[in-house]
Amino acid sequence: MIPHYQVISPSFGELVWDQHPTDELLGFQLAYLTFIQSNFSDTLVEVRQGFTRISLVWKNPKTQLEFSAQLKNIKLPPLELSNTIWHVPVCYDPEYGQDLNALAKSKKINPIELIQVHLEPIYRIHFFGFLPGFFYLNGLSPLLHTPRKSVPMIAVPPGSVAIGGNQTGIYPMQSPGGWHIIGRSPLAFFDSKQPIPVWAKPGERVQFVPINASQFRNWKDTSPKSTSP
């Protein structure tokens, strides 16, 4: 999975992979990110990662040309992905997952089945985007893929667990949002008062753990637990 380089402006371009997002592709992306950070960080203004691209903003155009010329000779093995799994409690009670019943109805399944399908996978964190601390997770069952709402909600509450397109995600803070809300987690997902404002890293995984409404209301510890099997 060797990427090619697309020059967008004299000081800005992207590493491009044409594959669909997978664990394997993420392993290659993380390898390239590590390589770029250790060899080019002095010459870069900014690096951003998405599912199939890594964008690079260069301090000067010459370095971009040099990098782009070298790229085909850089053959990196994929990075082995972390085996850390974060356990994220979610209350799927309709009080917190206001779109759960309607979404289940549109799928012609009952809400319990929908919850089971959502709980089944262990999701892979690819990167953060959309909002500070918002995970882009891969692994949602195709059964639950759902177009975003045509009219977004003005204020999705923090901790909301939602489905939009082929993604599931968690709103770290109150925000307008067009995803279907199926539950809520009592954890804190972003804290700018911490030296590193998020607790998970790309390559790690997330497992949702169901809790009931009374557990949700009495939840004290907003920091997450993880295991590394």
Place this chain on the structure above:
Amino acid sequence: MKEVIGKAKLLRCPPGTSLQDEGRLSGAKYGIPSSGAMDQRSFRWANHLLKNTSNAVALELSQPGLQIQFTQACLIALVGANALVNLNLNKVSNSSLIAITAGDILEIGAFLSGSRLYLCIQGGFQVERYLESGSDFESITFPFKRGTHDLLTYFSYPQSQNLGAKPKWVTSWFESPEIETYRGADWGLLSLAQQELIRSTTFHLSKFSNRMGIQLEELVSNQLKELPTNPVFPGTVQLTPGGKIIVLMRDAGVTGGYPRILQLTEEGQSILAQKKVGEPIRFQLLA
């Protein structure tokens, strides 16, 4: 230099007022937007006039109506939109540099041209920086926007009364409709007809415009599929399945799933930031 702490009191503060600087470059890995002044060209010029460091924090105004009082002497620069400015109820004819004495009240009236005005102060406004930036953003800085009765802190330096020749701020550079742009990462997904339409259409700014993005009125119909979510930047132009064109600005999220059809130059972003709702723009594609 001996300095005294001064306070700038926002006696009246219109909506859309925030502290901004060059922005936050190292937060994207946590999903934190760039933020920073919408019109970087004006912001930089203001700091240059004051001999500030390039990242000194300034007040960004997007509406008239500010009334601000300074407790200590200072030197300020007003750059960006061409606005009516009063100092202690007297009209200021050239407001690019103003020597303020303790107790002065400054008022910003109608914007005659332009949409964003930067009030910069010698030494910059003093705020806690997060990831090296003092730019306001929700959940990142506290507070994340500025309102009536707020106080801003600055250092008051001994002032020489002679400002020398005052530079005149010109606004002609943002009055042309031409916006320079590169082809975006997904430009190649457009048909030749769509590419030609985007080059030749005069677009107009819609009322859906804020620090996150500026939506244009005219639609470009397309059958492009939604793509895997990938990085976006200030100045990235997205095309939605409904045909809407959205130019992402400084507070936009760091990734997006719509095709990224253009990437405005920084100059293009500054020009666009000064356009009002309803004003025309044309994209000038660079090689």
